[in-house]
Amino acid sequence: MKEMIEKINFLKKEQNAIILAHTYTHPEVQDIADFVGDSYGLSKKAADAGDFDTIVFAGVRFMAETAKILSPQRKVLLPVLAAGCPMADMIDEHQLAKFKSENPGAKVVCYVNSDVRTKALSDVCVTSSNAVKIVKKLDAEKILFVPDMHLGSYVAEQVPEKEIICWKGFCPVHHAVKPEDVIEAKKLWPNAVVLMHPECPPQTRITADFILSTGQMETLVKEKKYKQYIIVTESGITYPLSKADKGAEFIELPSASLMCVNMKKIMLTDVLRSLEENVYEIEIPKAIEEKARAALLKMLELAK
Numbered sequence: 001m002k003e004m005i006e007k008i009n010f011l012k013k014e015q016n017a018i019i020l021a022h023t024y025t026h027p028e029v030q031d032i033a034d035f036v037g038d039s040y041g042l043s044k045k046a047a048d049a050g051d052f053d054t055i056v057f058a059g060v061r062f063m064a065e066t067a068k069i070l071s072p073q074r075k076v077l078l079p080v081l082a083a084g085c086p087m088a089d090m091i092d093e094h095q096l097a098k099f100k101s102e103n104p105g106a107k108v109v110c111y112v113n114s115d116v117r118t119k120a121l122s123d124v125c126v127t128s129s130n131a132v133k134i135v136k137k138l139d140a141e142k143i144l145f146v147p148d149m150h151l152g153s154y155v156a157e158q159v160p161e162k163e164i165i166c167w168k169g170f171c172p173v174h175h176a177v178k179p180e181d182v183i184e185a186k187k188l189w190p191n192a193v194v195l196m197h198p199e200c201p202p203q204t205r206i207t208a209d210f211i212l213s214t215g216q217m218e219t220l221v222k223e224k225k226y227k228q229y230i231i232v233t234e235s236g237i238t239y240p241l242s243k244a245d246k247g248a249e250f251i252e253l254p255s256a257s258l259m260c261v262n263m264k265k266i267m268l269t270d271v272l273r274s275l276e277e278n279v280y281e282i283e284i285p286k287a288i289e290e291k292a293r294a295a296l297l298k299m300l301e302l303a304k
Contacts, residue, residue, distance in 0.1 A: 022036070090169035107124070
């Protein structure tokens with residue numbers, strides 16, 4: 001392990017590369033990264049990656065695509081090409097074009113967990129941390145929210161003055177969490193506060209104390225107000241949270257498996273091979289890239 005880490009660091013320096021990792025990846029992958037964050041934090045870092053020539057993205061494909069769109073002048077490498085996202089695959093450009101034609105005059109708000117061609121047909125992208133803020137600011141009374149119906153329903157709850165029509169996509173990991181899973185955990189740990197991702201279904205979200213993106217969870221934990229947390233999102237987040245407050249206890253739902261198999265596909269060996277062999281480079285057709293970039297830049301603008 002030590003030898004592999006040294007080799008990664010050597011190649012990173014030699015190639016003037018930066019490693020970005022999502023909070024759902026393995027702890028050892030997070031440890032080797034230069035920056036670890038949620039989708040919004042990673043988007044901002046990719047847009048302003050300094051003088052680096054290469055971005056090695058330890059995450060899933062749509063994240064690496066986002067990095068390439070926001071940093072077109074840089075080489076972006078995805079260590080595992082098969083690291084996809086089932087939610088992103090639940091809508092494509094043809095389905096979105098039909099959805100738009102059925103709802104003339106509506107603006108499309110697209111969760112970043114989506115394919116680049118879907119982003120290219122959208123008015124603005126959002127992440128779970130900024131979706132409510134952006135929808136409130138967006139100059140539109142009717143909104144098509146794609147592809148996550150659960151995040152879309154959460155936004156609709158927070159912005160009732162706007163009509164929000166949701167596509168029927170979802171994250172399989174969060175979608176599977178049932179209210180009784182959380183209720184049972186609260187019985188076992190009555191003093192714990194429940195931190196839950198808005199990708200969970202509405203009937204499950206009502207059992208939470210806080211509905212937060214992964215980045216917002218870390219911000220809350222750093223305040224050190226609580227000693228016990230029940231974490232209702234992908235299990236990888238417990239690693240950075242435990243570093244944010246070493247004195248707190250972080251509890252995963254005993255009755256639910258919250259693991260994204262795609263995020264877990266990325267190992268240290270893959271990061272090393274990515275740097276050694278320059279695999280797998282993300283390439284996006286220029287016309288698609290430019291349209292998708294407009295939606296992502298609109299997100300960065302409205303999220304301020």
